[in-house]
Amino acid sequence: MNEKESKAKILIVDDKPANIKILGEALRNEYDICITTNGKRALEIAFSDDMPDLILLDIVMPEFDGYMVCKALKENHKTKDIPIIFITIKNEVDDEAIGFELGGVDYITKPFSLPIVKARVKTHLDLKRKRDKLENMAKKLEQLNIVKNRFLGTAAHDLRNPLGSIQNIAEVLLMELENQLTDDQMELIQMIFTQSEHMLLLINDLLDVAVIESGHLTMNFEKDSLSLFIAQRIRLMKSLASKKGQHIISDIQNSKDALFDKDRIGQVFDNLFSNAIKFSPINSTIQIRVYEKESYVMVDIQDEGPGLSKTDQSKLFNEFQRLSSKPTGNEKSTGLGLSIVKAIIDAHHGKIIVKSEPGIGTTMTIALPMSNEE
16 A cells, blocks of 8 residues: 555535635645535535545535535435534534534634644544444454354254254163163263253253344244243242252232243243252252232242352353352253343343342342233
C-alpha cells in the first residue's frame, strides 16, 4: 500500500471557498482532501463507493444546510458511522445540542484555530479506526462462534449413536453375564456403562448449547396444567431420591394453565430435581411446591444441601462452571445444565430465582407465565 492509499479521506463541506482553502491547506499534507460547497453534492460524495473517513461540515448553507446533511447521513446504514465535525460561526449551546442530537461528534468554530482543527480531526479519526477494528474483530468472533457451534453440533450428533450403542451393550452385558464373570470383570463393564452414560449426557448438553447459541432454539408451546406436569416429573424422580435415602415432599396446588414446551420444561425440571438430589445429603428432605403468584405459576425446589456462596451464585448459569459444592454421591456433572435451563426459561418469558445460604440449603424458583386464554 503506498502513502496516498494509506491516508484517510476528509470531506470538507462549506459554501465559503475561503474557509475550504484554509482547512484544505492545513490538512492536505496528512490527509486526502475532497471538497464541495453545497449539501446535496456532499451527500453524493458520501454515498459513493469512495466515501470519506471524516466530514468537516458547515451548518449554515443555502437550500440544504449542515443539519439536513447530517440527518441524511445518519439515517443511511452505509454512512451512519462516518464522524461529522460541524464547522460554524455559531457557538450557542442550543445549536451545539442540535448537532450532537443529530449525531455529530464535535464542533469547530470560525475563525479557525488550525492546531485545534488538526487535533480534533486526528482524535476522531483515531477513534473511528479503533471502532472499526473492534467491529471487525466482533464480526470475526461471531463467524468463529458459528463455525464452533456447527462443529460441536456435527461432532456431538455423530458421536451420540455409537456411544448409545456402547451403553446399551454394556447394560446388556451387566444383566446377562452377572453370574458368569468375576467381580473385577463386572466392575469393568459397570465402568464402561457409567462413563458412556456420562459422555452421552455431555454430548446431549453440547447439542443443546450449539442450538441455543445459534439462535435456533425452537419451542412447541402447548396450553396445559403445570401442576399435573410437575406431579408426573416428581414421580419419576422419587426412585432416584430413594437410592440416597432422600424424601421428596410436595405441595402442589391446582393452578391455571400455562403455555409451555413439555419436552423442554421437562428437561428443566429434571435438571433441577436431579441437582437437588445430587447435592443433598443422604436421608435429607427435598420440598417441591407449586402455586400461583400474580400472573405466574411458581415452582419452588428446596433442598437441604450445602448452599451456595455469593461467588457461586454469580456464576451459576454460566457455561462450564465448577462450583465449590460437590455432589454427595459422587455423581457426574457437565457444567452445562443450568445454562441450558436459563436459556429455556428465557425462551418461555419466565424467571428463575435463586435463594441460597451456605450451610442451610438452596431454593430454586421457576416462574412461568400463566396462559391468558380462556
